[in-house]
Amino acid sequence: MADQRLSRYASDSLSVTRRGxxxxxxxxxxxxxxxxxxxxxxKAQALEPCALAQQEAMRIEQKFSRYRDDNIVHRINxxxxxSLQVDAxxxxxxxxxxxxxxxxxxxxxxxxxxxRRAWQFGSGAGIPRQRELDKLLxxxxxxKVRWRAPELEVPKGMEIDFxxxxxxxxxxxxxxxxxxxxxxxxxxxxxxxCTASGPHADGSAWITGIENPRRRGDASAVIKLKAGALATSxxxxxxxxxxxxxxxxxxxxxxxxxxxxxPLSVTIAAPTCTEAGILSTLAMLQxxxxxxxxxxxxxxxxCYR
Amino acid sequence: MQLKHRQIAGLLSAATCSLLCTxxxxxxxxxxxxxxxxxxxxxxxxxxAIEPVISGRKDLGDEEAVSFKLVxxxxxxxxxxxxxxxxxxxxxxxxxxxxxxxxxxxxxPLDDTFLDTRVAFSMNWEKPLDRNNRRNYxxxxxxxxxxxxxxxxxxxxxxANQKNTTYSYGANLEFDQIDPVGGVPEPGSSMDDxxxxxxSDSRNIxxxxxxxxxVIDRSSLFQINLSLSEADGYMTDPxxxxxVVDATSGEPIDQLFESRPDSRSRQSLYGKYKKTLGNxxxxxxxxxxxxxxxxxxSNTFDFTYRLKFNQGYFLQPRLRLYDxxxxxxxxxxxxxxxxxxxxxxxxxRLGEMEATTVGIKFGREYDQQxxxxxxxxxxxxxGESSPSEAIGQLRNQDLYPDVTxxxxxxxxxxxx
Numbered sequence: 001m002a003d004q005r006l007s008r009y010a011s012d013s014l015s016v017t018r019r020g021x022x023x024x025x026x027x028x029x030x031x032x033x034x035x036x037x038x039x040x041x042x043k044a045q046a047l048e049p050c051a052l053a054q055q056e057a058m059r060i061e062q063k064f065s066r067y068r069d070d071n072i073v074h075r076i077n078x079x080x081x082x083s084l085q086v087d088a089x090x091x092x093x094x095x096x097x098x099x100x101x102x103x104x105x106x107x108x109x110x111x112x113x114x115x116r117r118a119w120q121f122g123s124g125a126g127i128p129r130q131r132e133l134d135k136l137l138x139x140x141x142x143x144k145v146r147w148r149a150p151e152l153e154v155p156k157g158m159e160i161d162f163x164x165x166x167x168x169x170x171x172x173x174x175x176x177x178x179x180x181x182x183x184x185x186x187x188x189x190x191x192x193x194c195t196a197s198g199p200h201a202d203g204s205a206w207i208t209g210i211e212n213p214r215r216r217g218d219a220s221a222v223i224k225l226k227a228g229a230l231a232t233s234x235x236x237x238x239x240x241x242x243x244x245x246x247x248x249x250x251x252x253x254x255x256x257x258x259x260x261x262x263p264l265s266v267t268i269a270a271p272t273c274t275e276a277g278i279l280s281t282l283a284m285l286q287x288x289x290x291x292x293x294x295x296x297x298x299x300x301x302x303c304y305r
Numbered sequence: 306m307q308l309k310h311r312q313i314a315g316l317l318s319a320a321t322c323s324l325l326c327t328x329x330x331x332x333x334x335x336x337x338x339x340x341x342x343x344x345x346x347x348x349x350x351x352x353x354a355i356e357p358v359i360s361g362r363k364d365l366g367d368e369e370a371v372s373f374k375l376v377x378x379x380x381x382x383x384x385x386x387x388x389x390x391x392x393x394x395x396x397x398x399x400x401x402x403x404x405x406x407x408x409x410x411x412x413x414p415l416d417d418t419f420l421d422t423r424v425a426f427s428m429n430w431e432k433p434l435d436r437n438n439r440r441n442y443x444x445x446x447x448x449x450x451x452x453x454x455x456x457x458x459x460x461x462x463x464x465a466n467q468k469n470t471t472y473s474y475g476a477n478l479e480f481d482q483i484d485p486v487g488g489v490p491e492p493g494s495s496m497d498d499x500x501x502x503x504x505s506d507s508r509n510i511x512x513x514x515x516x517x518x519x520v521i522d523r524s525s526l527f528q529i530n531l532s533l534s535e536a537d538g539y540m541t542d543p544x545x546x547x548x549v550v551d552a553t554s555g556e557p558i559d560q561l562f563e564s565r566p567d568s569r570s571r572q573s574l575y576g577k578y579k580k581t582l583g584n585x586x587x588x589x590x591x592x593x594x595x596x597x598x599x600x601x602x603s604n605t606f607d608f609t610y611r612l613k614f615n616q617g618y619f620l621q622p623r624l625r626l627y628d629x630x631x632x633x634x635x636x637x638x639x640x641x642x643x644x645x646x647x648x649x650x651x652x653x654r655l656g657e658m659e660a661t662t663v664g665i666k667f668g669r670e671y672d673q674q675x676x677x678x679x680x681x682x683x684x685x686x687x688g689e690s691s692p693s694e695a696i697g698q699l700r701n702q703d704l705y706p707d708v709t710x711x712x713x714x715x716x717x718x719x720x721x
Contacts, residue, residue, distance in 0.1 A: 092324050099320035099467055103313045148436055150367060172325050179585075183615040198584070227583060270314070271523060275321050279314060289309040297314040 025050025508538025555697025
């Protein structure tokens with residue numbers, strides 16, 4: 001019986017190995033290394049939650065990735081402006097995106113993905129010309145979208161992209177699922193965005209490091225996390241250097257440009273990964289005022305310049 | 306104000322909650338069915354009830370839903386009539402007027418012809434008007450052999466402040482018809498005379514509700530409701546009696562049919578606080594203050610704490626505290642020779658009392674498909690058993706017997 005259940009979850013791309021007193025499930029998803037750390041005795045106990053985590057992450061990637069042509073995002077982005085009916089989960093994400101848009105005065109905007117056409121990070125291309133951006137900006141702005149659950153009407157030429165919340169949403173969803181499945185203490189970590197279910201059995205915290213972008217490869221801050229989430233936004237890997245200036249990949253949807261005085265990275269501790277992710281992105285867009293914005297939020301943060 | 310000066314973490318938290326803390330939702334076209342059986346038993350052979358309940362809700366999509374509920378109550382046992390005990394055997398006429406029953410010395414007179422089956426059915430339809438407004442219409446009918454009740458209600462709910470605040474406005478109209486066995490007794494007349502008038506009488510009730518629900522943060526919310534109720538018509542309980550006792554011996558010499566005012570205005574204020582703790586436990590506290598123009602003021606405190614365990618098991622202790630003041634026209638008994646008041650009732654439910662309910666609920670939620678739970682509660686109601694106005698033999702009688710009841714309920718919910 002147990003074997004049958006396990007084989008249902010078994011997957012070639014999942015490795016489950018021992019690390020100290022923990023079992024660690026590793027797989028790749030959403031272009032990130034993903035890990036689930038579980039405090040349990042045997043591999044058999046770890047296998048099911050790890051496999052469930054992988055399945056859930058894959059499901060979310062499949063459903064919301066903009067790089068696929070078989071999902072709801074593709075249908076929305078390739079329609080001809082007519083109204084489209086979406087399922088309940090997509091509706092919740094759209095509701096959430098709408099809240100974030102209005103809370104952030106438009107700094108968070110799931111229609112801003114179009115800017116990728118002008119900004120080609122990591123391709124060796126330079127920064128775009130203003131007139132390229134001017135052509136795209138009229139097609140950006142959540143306020144131009146008509147959303148009345150479950151009907152979505154995205155004007156032709158516009159696109160939506162859940163990239164700004166997808167990974168954090170996946171971490172929180174996996175967390176929620178594992179919470180229902182296992183009594184063991186666990187941590188979900190998708191490329192540095194992570195949540196902890198609670199302290200270790202002996203009451204101690206999970207220990208995770210965040211990298212100082214100025215001293216790569218060297219965890220400069222050790223964070224003890226008992227429960228809750230961490231998420232990081234930063235320009236450490238994706239930027240364009242031109243004319244002595246550094247242009248990070250976190251773009252202001254209202255201007256099409258990154259804020260020139262952004263920190264290198266912002267890490268925030270919040271109850272959920274989704275909140276931490278949105279707030280760290282918004283902090284990056286505040287440029288020189290990032291710390292001022294972060295202080296107002298009343299959450300613990302690590303901001304590197 | 307610029308974003309850098311604004312605290313948005315709190316509102317973001319609430320929005321994240323709606324994203325991640327979605328309650329189990331049935332797929333469109335499926336019925337969510339909740340079935341339960343409740344057993345209620347008062348001690349000393351008083352009222353016993355077995356109550357099966359089945360309710361269903363069908364999601365029609367686009368947040369539109371219909372629901373129904375069917376309750377069948379089967380009551381047996383005896384209920385206190387309001388008459389005082391005596392040192393002698395007492396003889397009472399049954400409500401139908403065609404037979405009598407006796408009550409042993411020093412026993413609280415109970416009407417043991419009490420046996421009834423009630424069937425109640427309600428239907429509800431909810432439909433959103435737009436993203437922030439929902440309306441809800443309902444219809445209820447309840448029938449037992451001497452009582453019929455029909456009511457209709459409408460509720461409008463408006464979401465504001467990013468759905469963090471919900472305002473509710475509701476109204477309910479109810480019409481009740483009472484067909485007492487043997488006819489409607491003449492209020493204040495002697496049971497011995499069996500003065501019965503019309504076959505039936507009726508009353509109308511209008512209820513208005515205004516409520517605000519506020520999400521405080523991702524783990525807590527507060528709700529406050531104000532309700533007004535106006536009832537007009539026949540409010541008397543045709544089966545309740547008031548004893549007239551001798552001014553010296555305290556022995557009952559006559560039994561009168563009770564009499565209540567023909568209107569009742571009630572106001573109530575209800576507040577509820579609900580908090581989900583870090584370990585997913587849920588704490589709920591509520592308080593209700595009710596006051597009416599009969600002089601009955603009551604306070605209800607209700608606390609529950611839900612402990613969550615692995616695999617969906619939960620345990621929920623509960624404590625409820627209730628107290629009420631007596632109606633202005635409540636009397637343990639009347640004294641022979643004194644002038645008769647306009648209205649009088651000895652119904653213990655209108656007397657001064659305190660009640661405590663202690664209970665525990667245990668259950669398991671499997672997934673979004675089904676769950677079960679079992680609830681066991683003890684209800685204890687106490688009042689003044691030896692009031693200072695007692696005279697003669699009544700000083701030795703229990704004039705307000707305690708009521709202790711056990712409530713057991715099993716619930717099973719599923720989707721089909």
